[in-house]
Amino acid sequence: MQHKLIQSVGVAWTILYALFVIWIYATEPRSFKEVATGAQVMAGTYEVDREKFEEGLSLFHAEQFRAARDDWARADPEQRDALTQFYIAYAFYREGWGRVYSDDALFRQGLEAVNRSINLSQNERLRVDDPDLQMHTPAELKAELEQGLERSVDDLNPLKVFRERK
Amino acid sequence: MSNPSRNRALVRFVLLPLLLLTVALLGGLRVSYDDRAFIFIAPPLITLILSVLLMLLFVRGHLVELRAWVRSDYPLLVNVSHTLTLLSLFFASAQAFNSVLPETGLLFWLFSFFFLWTLWNNQFSNFDARHTLRSLTALFGTAFVLKHMFLASLYAPEGSWLRRLAGVVLEGISLGTLDAQRFAPATGYISFFTLALYVTSLILLAPHPEGARDEEALQVVRAYQKLDSREQRIVREALKAGSLDEAEALPASKEAEALAEDDTVVTQKPER
Numbered sequence: 361m362q363h364k365l366i367q368s369v370g371v372a373w374t375i376l377y378a379l380f381v382i383w384i385y386a387t388e389p390r391s392f393k394e395v396a397t398g399a400q401v402m403a404g405t406y407e408v409d410r411e412k413f414e415e416g417l418s419l420f421h422a423e424q425f426r427a428a429r430d431d432w433a434r435a436d437p438e439q440r441d442a443l444t445q446f447y448i449a450y451a452f453y454r455e456g457w458g459r460v461y462s463d464d465a466l467f468r469q470g471l472e473a474v475n476r477s478i479n480l481s482q483n484e485r486l487r488v489d490d491p492d493l494q495m496h497t498p499a500e501l502k503a504e505l506e507q508g509l510e511r512s513v514d515d516l517n518p519l520k521v522f523r524e525r526k
Numbered sequence: 527m528s529n530p531s532r533n534r535a536l537v538r539f540v541l542l543p544l545l546l547l548t549v550a551l552l553g554g555l556r557v558s559y560d561d562r563a564f565i566f567i568a569p570p571l572i573t574l575i576l577s578v579l580l581m582l583l584f585v586r587g588h589l590v591e592l593r594a595w596v597r598s599d600y601p602l603l604v605n606v607s608h609t610l611t612l613l614s615l616f617f618a619s620a621q622a623f624n625s626v627l628p629e630t631g632l633l634f635w636l637f638s639f640f641f642l643w644t645l646w647n648n649q650f651s652n653f654d655a656r657h658t659l660r661s662l663t664a665l666f667g668t669a670f671v672l673k674h675m676f677l678a679s680l681y682a683p684e685g686s687w688l689r690r691l692a693g694v695v696l697e698g699i700s701l702g703t704l705d706a707q708r709f710a711p712a713t714g715y716i717s718f719f720t721l722a723l724y725v726t727s728l729i730l731l732a733p734h735p736e737g738a739r740d741e742e743a744l745q746v747v748r749a750y751q752k753l754d755s756r757e758q759r760i761v762r763e764a765l766k767a768g769s770l771d772e773a774e775a776l777p778a779s780k781e782a783e784a785l786a787e788d789d790t791v792v793t794q795k796p797e798r
Binding site: 362363364366367368369370371373374375377378380381384385388389390391 | 531532535536538539540543544547550551554563564565566568603604606607610611614
């Protein structure tokens, strides 16, 4: 009986450890901290660092977009939180927006972040009730970013300088 | 279950896979020189080929008796466990090679070629388990010294000017194809630990798992029971002699007397 128990434990342990080794090589963590964060994601206990998120939010409201993104990147290192990714995308939008033209590189990064937010919030519709924002859903933000990246005759319209940043 | 039996089971079913998988984990681990970050290098294709050759060598050198590890008359759980252990051994071997192979450039291909050449030649040599183990320890030890001590010291930025000069000359002679990567000193320690674990697990690896050894003993008993009384007496005399050398000397004394009774026994006697 005890022999069977040892065999069963051995098989289960070997399979689990082998999966861990495969996971490590698939995710390639760069430090023990990243290993721990990745394990939290796997176990479903991953949470955004609220304190850093709030710090980023106050910087965002103060129009310090780069600093805000930096804080949010540290608050959500695994890019698993839809709300944080939405704000990161919004920060790219606001920094890249221009009255005459938009910064395509920043808009593209914004589009990547908002796509991540949409993918992460597929099960529940994300709506951000922040009075400082004019767009409250990832879909609206995505449309705005895509529009900014498109090339059309409308780009030559001189009245565009009167439009407002959202 | 007795203590020795339980301990053997723990080693075979728990400790051995643990050691082999740890080798598989650490074999591809390097530490970046610049920011001390982990770099995981998946085993290159050549290491898998080398690992296949090494597994063949294990089988030829009787370090692993495949038929004794996986058998149709074993319980399913034992077969699954043994298969997992052999798979772990395969990947641990690949990662042990990965640990001592340079990562890129001409040196990677040179080391790979020498490993390939050595393992290919060994396929046609007569090896027993002990010789296989010794040969492998020497092979991995040499590669470790070359990569983590000799080459690492040539390319170390904090080395003396003479060493750096030698590195630059070597790079110049090879027309810049050496392309050696620089890692933190911790990489060498990790590699040493990995190889030590690998050799330890090879020492722990039994050619015949315990059950198979019992089975062989039972086969001998069954064969003994099939013999007639005179042949059984010869076997008993040989066993009483104690050692194989004394047993071989038997025909000159008691065994010869026993054999003299019937010539047919002599003709049936297996070749020594």
